[in-house]
Amino acid sequence: MDKITSTSHIKLAELESTLKTAEINLPDAQEIIRSNAGKEVMENVAHHLSQLNSQERLFLEQHKSRSKELNAYINTVIAMEFLVMVFFAMATFSIIRKSLFEPLNKLVQATKKMESGERQKISDFLPKDEIGYLMTSFYEMSEVIIERHEELETKAHTDELTGVNNRLGLYDDIQVSVSSTQSSEGILTLCFIDLDGFKQINDTLGHDYGDEMLKVVAQRLQSNLRSTDTVYRYGGDEFVVLIKGMTTLKKAKEVASSMMIAVSDPLIYRGKELEVKLSMGVALAPEHTVDAETLVKYADMAMYESKREGLQSPKFFYANMLDS
Numbered sequence: 001m002d003k004i005t006s007t008s009h010i011k012l013a014e015l016e017s018t019l020k021t022a023e024i025n026l027p028d029a030q031e032i033i034r035s036n037a038g039k040e041v042m043e044n045v046a047h048h049l050s051q052l053n054s055q056e057r058l059f060l061e062q063h064k065s066r067s068k069e070l071n072a073y074i075n076t077v078i079a080m081e082f083l084v085m086v087f088f089a090m091a092t093f094s095i096i097r098k099s100l101f102e103p104l105n106k107l108v109q110a111t112k113k114m115e116s117g118e119r120q121k122i123s124d125f126l127p128k129d130e131i132g133y134l135m136t137s138f139y140e141m142s143e144v145i146i147e148r149h150e151e152l153e154t155k156a157h158t159d160e161l162t163g164v165n166n167r168l169g170l171y172d173d174i175q176v177s178v179s180s181t182q183s184s185e186g187i188l189t190l191c192f193i194d195l196d197g198f199k200q201i202n203d204t205l206g207h208d209y210g211d212e213m214l215k216v217v218a219q220r221l222q223s224n225l226r227s228t229d230t231v232y233r234y235g236g237d238e239f240v241v242l243i244k245g246m247t248t249l250k251k252a253k254e255v256a257s258s259m260m261i262a263v264s265d266p267l268i269y270r271g272k273e274l275e276v277k278l279s280m281g282v283a284l285a286p287e288h289t290v291d292a293e294t295l296v297k298y299a300d301m302a303m304y305e306s307k308r309e310g311l312q313s314p315k316f317f318y319a320n321m322l323d324s
Contacts, residue, residue, distance in 0.1 A: 156168060157169050159218075159233040161211060161214060161215065161233075162214055162215050162217075162218035162219075162233050163215075163218065164218045164221075164222065164231040164232060164233055164239075165230060165231065165232045165233070166232065166233055167232055167233070167234050167235060167240070170232050170234070170240060170292075170296075171292040171293060171296070172292075173230065173242065174188075174190065174242065174285075174292035174295060174296070175292045177242055177244055177285075178285045178286065178290050178292065178295075180244070181244065181245075181285060181286065182286055182290065184245070186244070186245050186246060186247060187245075187246040187247065187248070187249070187251075187252055187284055187285070187287065188242065188243070188244055188246070188284065188285040188286075188295075189242075189243040189244075189246050189252045189255065189256065189282060189284055190240065190241070190242055190243075190282065190283050190284075190285070190295050190296065190299045191240065191241040191243065191256055191259070191280055191281070191282050191299065191314070192234070192238070192239075192240055192280065192281045192282075192283075192296065192299035192300050192302070192303040193217075193221075193238065193239040193240070193241065193263075193278050193279070193280050193303070194237060194238050194278060194279050194280075194303055194307065195213065195214075195217065195237040195238075195276070195277070195278050196277035196278055196279055196307065197275070197277055198210060198213065198236075198237040199237075201213060201274065205272070205274075208270075209269055209270075209272070209274065210237075212267070212269045213267065213269075213274060213276065214233075214237065216267050216276070217239065217263055217276065217278075218231060218233065218239070220262055220263045220265075221239060221241060221259065221263060223262075224258070224259050224262040224263070225241065225243070225259070228244050228245065229241065229242060229243045229244060230242045240296065240299070241259070243255055243256075249284070249287075252282070252284065253314070253316070256280065256282050256314040257313065257314055259280075260278065260280050260312070260313065260314055263276060263278060264276050264277065264278065264312065277312060278312070279303050279304075279306040279307035279312075279315075280303060280306055280313075280314040280315065281298075281299045281300060281301065281302025281303030281304065281305065281306055281314070281315050281316075281317065282299060282302055282314050282315065282316045282317065283295050283296075283298035283299035283302060283316075283317040284316070284317075288317055298317040298321075299317060301317060301321050301322075302315045302316060302317040302321065303315070305321060
């Protein structure tokens with residue numbers, strides 16, 4: 001390009017010189033033109049233009065080649081990006097399926113098993129890997145510990161001979177029942193029962209007969225009560241019964257009398273018929289008191305009054321007993 005520019009400058013200078021000669025001496029200028037002195041210059045210009053044209057074509061070809069390479073590179077990048085997006089989409093779907101659909105499927109299967117009466121295990125819901133194994137083992141160990149704790153708790157509150165509650169939780173249960181009764185405006189009936197002649201049975205027939213009588217009395221008390229009522233072995237031959245939700249004093253008296261009659265039937269043990277006689281004292285909350293220990297005390301006082309009368313009927317506490 002520089003050569004073309006230089007040659008063009010030379011030719012322009014010659015033209016300018018010819019024009020000036022023509023102004024001074026026209027015949028000389030015509031002679032210069034006829035000599036065709038600028039032909040070589042123009043051929044050089046044409047030659048240089050031809051070279052420039054060839055270089056431009058070569059440059060365009062190289063540019064096209066680079067454009068193709070660039071386009072191929074861009075297409076490759078786009079394809080790789082597409083593949084990466086597909087991979088991430090599949091991975092995301094797999095994670096969602098594992099974290100959402102698999103637990104739902106397990107839940108459906110577990111529901112079907114429950115409907116058919118099959119027992120479920122925690123391992124059915126956890127992944128089958130090391131973490132799942134550890135979680136399953138930990139859960140099963142915790143279940144064993146809880147079951148053993150519940151068993152010990154039950155044993156601690158259960159009378160070993162009769163199978164009914166012992167007196168360990170009696171006062172707490174009374175206090176809870178009193179609070180519930182006050183909120184519902186009902187009557188809590190506490191019956192204190194003592195077996196008459198029990199010592200004589202133990203002394204004459206042996207402790208086996210006495211134990212059998214205690215077990216039979218406890219069974220009869222439980223079978224005569226509702227699931228909301230509770231029987232306690234208070235100690236020796238004494239029982240306490242909590243009857244909840246009575247609405248009237250008349251109803252409480254009917255329940256106590258019915259219970260006493262049901263328990264008093266004779267029993268047969270080792271071919272011997274044993275009379276079952278008992279004395280029963282009854283105290284009411286909140287009518288007589290709302291304190292657990294006082295309620296037991298009043299029922300105990302009424303029980304001794306029942307024993308003194310010997311009528312085999314329940315005796316309800318009344319205030320005058322405090323004076324005797």
